[in-house]
Amino acid sequence: xxRPDWDDxxxxxxxxxxxxxxxxxxxxxxxxxxxxxxxxPGSFLIRPSASQGTAEEAIASFAGACHDxxxxxxxxxxxxxxxxxxxxxxxxxxxxDYAKGVALLQGIGKYDGLYKLSVRDxxxxxxxxxxxxxxGAMMNRLTAADIRFGNDAxxxxxxxxxxxxxxxxxxLTLGTGLGSAFVxxxxxxxxxxxxxxxxxxxxEPYQDHIVDSYFGRRGILRMAxxxxxxxxxxxxxxxxxxxxxxxxxxxxxxREFGSNLGGMLRPYLSGFRPDRLVLGGQIxxxxxxxxxxxxxxxxxxxxxxxxxxxxxxxxxxxIEKLFDDTANDLSxxxxx
Numbered sequence: 001x002x003r004p005d006w007d008d009x010x011x012x013x014x015x016x017x018x019x020x021x022x023x024x025x026x027x028x029x030x031x032x033x034x035x036x037x038x039x040x041p042g043s044f045l046i047r048p049s050a051s052q053g054t055a056e057e058a059i060a061s062f063a064g065a066c067h068d069x070x071x072x073x074x075x076x077x078x079x080x081x082x083x084x085x086x087x088x089x090x091x092x093x094x095x096x097d098y099a100k101g102v103a104l105l106q107g108i109g110k111y112d113g114l115y116k117l118s119v120r121d122x123x124x125x126x127x128x129x130x131x132x133x134x135x136g137a138m139m140n141r142l143t144a145a146d147i148r149f150g151n152d153a154x155x156x157x158x159x160x161x162x163x164x165x166x167x168x169x170x171x172l173t174l175g176t177g178l179g180s181a182f183v184x185x186x187x188x189x190x191x192x193x194x195x196x197x198x199x200x201x202x203x204e205p206y207q208d209h210i211v212d213s214y215f216g217r218r219g220i221l222r223m224a225x226x227x228x229x230x231x232x233x234x235x236x237x238x239x240x241x242x243x244x245x246x247x248x249x250x251x252x253x254x255r256e257f258g259s260n261l262g263g264m265l266r267p268y269l270s271g272f273r274p275d276r277l278v279l280g281g282q283i284x285x286x287x288x289x290x291x292x293x294x295x296x297x298x299x300x301x302x303x304x305x306x307x308x309x310x311x312x313x314x315x316x317x318x319i320e321k322l323f324d325d326t327a328n329d330l331s332x333x334x335x336x
Contacts, residue, residue: 017085020069020145021319022062023152023312024092026051026110026176031065032316033073039316043072051110055117062090062119063126063142070138080138086145089319090119091155093179094200098149109176120147148322153200154188157181158321159314160278164306167275170268173311174283177212177219178202182272186321194271206264215261216283223253240286251289258290262297269301276304280311 016036023030026049033043045068050061066088074080093111095104101120105111114122127143150158157171161183173179180201182189190199202212213219217236224230224239227249243250269277279287284307295302308314 017087017323018070018073019087019089019320019323020066021316022065022088022090023155023315023319024051024062024090024111025049025152026093029061029065030312030315031069032313033069034316034320035073035077037320039313040073040076042076043069044312045069045072049110053113055113055122058111058114059119059122059126062123063130066123066127066142066145067130067134067138070142074138079136080141082137082141084137084141086141087323088123088142088145088147089322090147090149091152091315091319092119092149093152096149096151098151101147101149119149123147146323150319150322151179151181151200152315153179154181155315155318155322156280156311157183157188157278157318158186159316159318160280160308161186162317163308163314164276164278168273169276169278170265170272170274170303171278171280172284174216174279174281177216179281182268182274189272193273194268201264201268211264215257215264216281220253220257220283223257224250227253229253236283236286240289243286243289254286254289255293258293259297261290262294265294266298266301269298269303274303276306279305279307280314284308284311 019034021032021034028046029049031045033040045065047061047065050057070080070086092098092103093105096102097104100118102116102118103111103114104116106115124143124147127139131139131143153171153173156173156179157169158181160171161167161169169183171181171183178201182195182199188199189195191197196204202210204211206214220236220239221230224234229239229249239250239253243254287305287307291305
């Protein structure tokens, strides 16, 4: 990696802002650096999430990731000093007060320890407490960082919109549940064309509960249990492998999943009329098992489907958009 000349005394202009991006998932914490809006090669970080731990453990995990990413920058480019503008952006699952940085997750199996606490304030306090252990400019710059938050599915959608410029997109993340974003002209859309006011589908009524209960890991495992396919240690990846190898019951499970997903999405696609459906999340890798049935259920509202293999990179680029002050608040939906 070439060393920039930012520390050249003949070049008084400050360096480009350094953005630390963190995707705070329930299973894994992922991070990367963006400099001048570009992902820095080799900076990708992944480690087990502390989402099941106490508030102190979760914040320590975030602080450690920030320190490690900025240390990577120092080793790849140059030491951090007073000139550097550091930004820290989070993709966080909801419910969450993204403007205030306050976590509101409770009873969903991740980050319960942060309930009603300001992640922003706690993280700054943690950086402050680490200063004696890490003398120099790094912790000072982290303590002074601009810290912002956005919904994880929204960040995925905003990042995907960079790849598919000018297109109207419906973006879904299929993980534990279903995350969603409706995107037009690089903006999150909500409250028009039949889109919920939140811009999200997870809490919308579906069958005898809500969307989130049916589409994602929870929903697939429930379907497997109903079919007698769920034994100790079996997860979605095992069911997908069984279906790929020709297990009829597993294959039928995914076909029904696709048909149900298409039926659920049809009224939203009818109103929003997207150019493309973009998928991310681990379960999107099983798309070949259920794409045909989903498209059949969509009928005349069928659209091209793209499954992003580098969906995490899309999230990182979406997080970078949180710091675009020429736009409205991208952590919340865009209302028409």
